[in-house]
Amino acid sequence: MSLSENIREARLQAGLSQEQVAEALEVSRQAISRWERGASRPSTANLVALAELFHRSVEQLTGRYASSLQVEEGAKRICDRCGRRAIFYGDPGRESAFCSEDCRAVYGREMAGIQKHLKWFWAGIVLSCLLMVGGSLFQSRFPVNYTVGGGMTLLGATLVLFPFCTPQTYAKLGLRRASILGRVLGCAVELYGLYILFWG
Numbered sequence: 001m002s003l004s005e006n007i008r009e010a011r012l013q014a015g016l017s018q019e020q021v022a023e024a025l026e027v028s029r030q031a032i033s034r035w036e037r038g039a040s041r042p043s044t045a046n047l048v049a050l051a052e053l054f055h056r057s058v059e060q061l062t063g064r065y066a067s068s069l070q071v072e073e074g075a076k077r078i079c080d081r082c083g084r085r086a087i088f089y090g091d092p093g094r095e096s097a098f099c100s101e102d103c104r105a106v107y108g109r110e111m112a113g114i115q116k117h118l119k120w121f122w123a124g125i126v127l128s129c130l131l132m133v134g135g136s137l138f139q140s141r142f143p144v145n146y147t148v149g150g151g152m153t154l155l156g157a158t159l160v161l162f163p164f165c166t167p168q169t170y171a172k173l174g175l176r177r178a179s180i181l182g183r184v185l186g187c188a189v190e191l192y193g194l195y196i197l198f199w200g
Contacts, residue, residue: 081103
């Protein structure tokens with residue numbers, strides 16, 4: 001990706017508006033807009049300030065790191081998004097790897113979305129666990145099949161809507177395959193919960 005695309009991508013992932021970035025760098029919002037459109041380039045000082053603001057390296061913003069961080073020959077590293085063979089590392093720390101710049105860009109957007117919805121994922125998990133445990137503890141007040149079935153149905157719906165997988169799962173399968181697996185398991189849990197709710 002180009003510098004302009006990297007600046008825009010990094011700003012969106014940081015959840016900042018152009019006005020907020022302009023205020024932090026003490027430049028105009030129009031300057032940020034020109035950088036993101038590729039109409040002009042930030043000065044070296046502004047580039048360093050952008051990298052610090054977005055918690056990235058200057059190399060990541062300029063996109064120059066990709067050619068120097070090729071995946072070693074013979075290393076069985078897969079793309080963190082699609083699961084195909086990776087050809088370059090996505091960061092200087094070599095924690096992420098990708099098969100193409102497109103996958104790297106989409107992965108960044110998808111991970112930003114996951115981070116944004118993480119609170120809803122945990123809220124669904126906690127609420128479903130409370131329903132299931134509460135139903136077991138208060139059997140005299142509530143039918144167990146309602147609370148346990150309702151809790152499992154909520155758990156399944158949470159996994160379908162917000163398929164959160166561990167970094168280890170992403171490393172083994174890639175983000176896309178791990179998300180599909182999370183949704184499939186979520187559907188299975190939801191169907192079992194509905195079975196308990198209505199026929200348990």
